[in-house]
Amino acid sequence: DKEKESNFIFSYIDKDLEDGIYANNRVHTRFPPEPNGYLHIGHAKSSLLNYRTALKYHGTFNLRFDDTNPEKEDMEYVNAIKRDLKWLGIEWGENEFFASSYFPKMIEFAKEYIEKGVAYVDDQDMETIKQTRGTLTSPGVESPYRNRSVEENMQLFQDMIDGKVAEGEKVLRAKIDMANPNMNMRDPIIYRVRHLVHPSLNKEWHVYPMYDFAHPVEDAIEGITHSLCTLEFEDHRPLYNWFLENLDEFQNEPPRQIEFAKLNLSKTIMGKRYIKKLVDEGVIDGWDDPRLATISGLRRRGYTPEAIQNFCEEIGVAKANSTVDTAMLEHFIRDDLKTKAPRYNCVIHPLKVTITNWPEDKVEWLTIETNQDVEEMGTHKVPFTRELYVEQSDFMKEPIKKYFRLYPGNEVRFRGAYFITCQDYVEDEEGNVVELKCTYDPETKCGTGFKGRKVKGTIHWVSATEGKPVEIHMFDSLLKDDSRYTLDNIVEKVNQNSLEICHGYAEPEALKMKPFEKAQFVRNGYFSVDPKYSKPEHPVFNQVVPLKSKWRP
Ligand code: ATP
Numbered sequence: 001d002k003e004k005e006s007n008f009i010f011s012y013i014d015k016d017l018e019d020g021i022y023a024n025n026r027v028h029t030r031f032p033p034e035p036n037g038y039l040h041i042g043h044a045k046s047s048l049l050n051y052r053t054a055l056k057y058h059g060t061f062n063l064r065f066d067d068t069n070p071e072k073e074d075m076e077y078v079n080a081i082k083r084d085l086k087w088l089g090i091e092w093g094e095n096e097f098f099a100s101s102y103f104p105k106m107i108e109f110a111k112e113y114i115e116k117g118v119a120y121v122d123d124q125d126m127e128t129i130k131q132t133r134g135t136l137t138s139p140g141v142e143s144p145y146r147n148r149s150v151e152e153n154m155q156l157f158q159d160m161i162d163g164k165v166a167e168g169e170k171v172l173r174a175k176i177d178m179a180n181p182n183m184n185m186r187d188p189i190i191y192r193v194r195h196l197v198h199p200s201l202n203k204e205w206h207v208y209p210m211y212d213f214a215h216p217v218e219d220a221i222e223g224i225t226h227s228l229c230t231l232e233f234e235d236h237r238p239l240y241n242w243f244l245e246n247l248d249e250f251q252n253e254p255p256r257q258i259e260f261a262k263l264n265l266s267k268t269i270m271g272k273r274y275i276k277k278l279v280d281e282g283v284i285d286g287w288d289d290p291r292l293a294t295i296s297g298l299r300r301r302g303y304t305p306e307a308i309q310n311f312c313e314e315i316g317v318a319k320a321n322s323t324v325d326t327a328m329l330e331h332f333i334r335d336d337l338k339t340k341a342p343r344y345n346c347v348i349h350p351l352k353v354t355i356t357n358w359p360e361d362k363v364e365w366l367t368i369e370t371n372q373d374v375e376e377m378g379t380h381k382v383p384f385t386r387e388l389y390v391e392q393s394d395f396m397k398e399p400i401k402k403y404f405r406l407y408p409g410n411e412v413r414f415r416g417a418y419f420i421t422c423q424d425y426v427e428d429e430e431g432n433v434v435e436l437k438c439t440y441d442p443e444t445k446c447g448t449g450f451k452g453r454k455v456k457g458t459i460h461w462v463s464a465t466e467g468k469p470v471e472i473h474m475f476d477s478l479l480k481d482d483s484r485y486t487l488d489n490i491v492e493k494v495n496q497n498s499l500e501i502c503h504g505y506a507e508p509e510a511l512k513m514k515p516f517e518k519a520q521f522v523r524n525g526y527f528s529v530d531p532k533y534s535k536p537e538h539p540v541f542n543q544v545v546p547l548k549s550k551w552r553p
């Protein structure tokens with residue numbers, strides 16, 4: 001119901017319902033992933049769009065695995081896709097289908113084309129077929145096998161089905177029009193020969209349908225009304241319709257293809273085959289590498305389903321391709337975690353601080369509000385001790401203009417604790433500052449209402465003795481820039497500095513977090529416990545996003 005009203009797809013559907021095209025106002029959508037990789041944010045857009053459309057019209061939603069290409073497909077991917085869709089909040093109940101289960105039916109449909117004289121077996125090889133298609137400005141050349149008799153075509157197709165034809169020796173083609181201005185209509189291939197054992201059919205199968213034939217037929221078999229697909233299929237639509245118009249079974253209420261723009265995100269790899277290449281080459285840490293915009297990568301990074309849902313709703317659907325700024329996706333996770341995540345102190349690049357007037361072994365457990373924006377989240381205890389850590393960037397030997405943090409002689413507020421004055425600093429042999437000597441003023445304790453004087457800077461800190469070391473993964477875009485990538489150059493396009501591993505310190509409360517739990521680390525952003533590398537004795541956090549946004553709604 002938060003769904004945007006300005007969706008052009010809804011207008012088409014409304015019109016179809018008004019015109020009574022589909023009986024009982026039924027609306028039936030599907031999401032048809034090919035199980036040849038993990039889902040990415042583009043698939044989230046498409047699956048949520050199909051699912052929400054079905055919900056809006058009280059219709060039906062199918063999940064269909066488009067497993068017509070077994071060389072590249074795998075059950076691992078089927079399971080990953082189901083897990084990711086469930087996590088996104090999509091429910092399909094019993095409506096889970098495999099296109100391969102329609103293979104016998106599809107063969108019957110192909111025979112119907114042959115009987116009707118609109119399909120023929122072609123002995124030309126793929127290369128010749130490609131070369132005789134013609135160009136946008138010149139017609140193609142008809143195949144010498146185009147006018148075979150129905151009987152001969154039927155026999156040859158049966159030979160293909162029975163495994164008697166070698167791969168590449170024959171194909172079945174639609175007999176449409178080699179001079180059609182739309183290249184897709186120039187006798188497209190319907191079936192090719194491959195001698196494979198199909199994994200979900202679990203038996204030898206010798207003919208495999210091409211996408212342009214398989215897709216409309218799969219849609220029609222399932223009773224889909226509106227087949228939403230991406231823009232590159234727009235000029236395949238006449239072919240989509242042709243395949244259905246030539247089958248008796250689908251004369252009533254055939255599905256209608258509607259195209260929408262693909263989602264592209266800046267500096268983000270979208271295509272499964274590019275991601276697979278990086279996975280196979282070991283350039284990244286698997287399909288769920290937190291730098292990827294795969295659903296599993298985003299989940300591991302610390303994204304929530306709500307953030308992705310809201311993002312997909314906000315971008316809506318369009319009829320023109322464009323690239324969305326990744327900063328917009330980040331806005332939605334920040335927005336979601338703002339009121340969900342507790343706020344803890346964690347120092348990412350630690351610099352030691354000794355409070356010289358604080359007793360050696362004294363631990364004071366201060367009470368701090370867990371989220372200043374959400375009172376119900378209550379408070380938690382934070383230990384203050386003589387030895388602490390602050391961020392290296394919170395100290396300057398010689399402060400620049402408007403620098404209000406630690407420098408010799410300056411006083412700042414340690415968040416939730418005391419006013420602290422920097423008295424001195426210690427350098428190592430190379431001149432690096434390795435420790436600050438500071439004092440605290442007991443009268444300035446937070447929560448006591450101290451009004452004696454003001455300080456301009458407030459910084460976070462962690463007890464060096466009660467806090468614990470943590471590993472923190474900071475990320476930058478996986479791609480160096482938005483230049484075009486191919487399978488050949490994708491590895492070189494990867495930003496070598498996209499992962500920075502830091503060794504920080506976190507307050508005790510942050511160490512109780514479990515895999516996938518998220519917190520705001522004050523001033524540093526939102527962080528999530530990495531499910532793969534984090535161990536109770538060795539916590540690992542992924543930075544989800546920094547706090548500051550470039551993007552405004
Ligand atoms: P990729 O090129 O990333 O492998 P694909 O289109 O080959 O994607 P499929 O599994 O065939 O992947 O796609 C399932 C559905 O998801 C299709 O309907 C497809 O149009 C849609 N889809 C894929 N990528 C995007 C995207 N970037 N934006 C929106 N929808 C997408």
Ligand code: MG
Pocket residue numbers: 034
């Ligand atoms: Mg595909």
Ligand code: MG
Pocket residue numbers: 272273
């Ligand atoms: Mg693909």
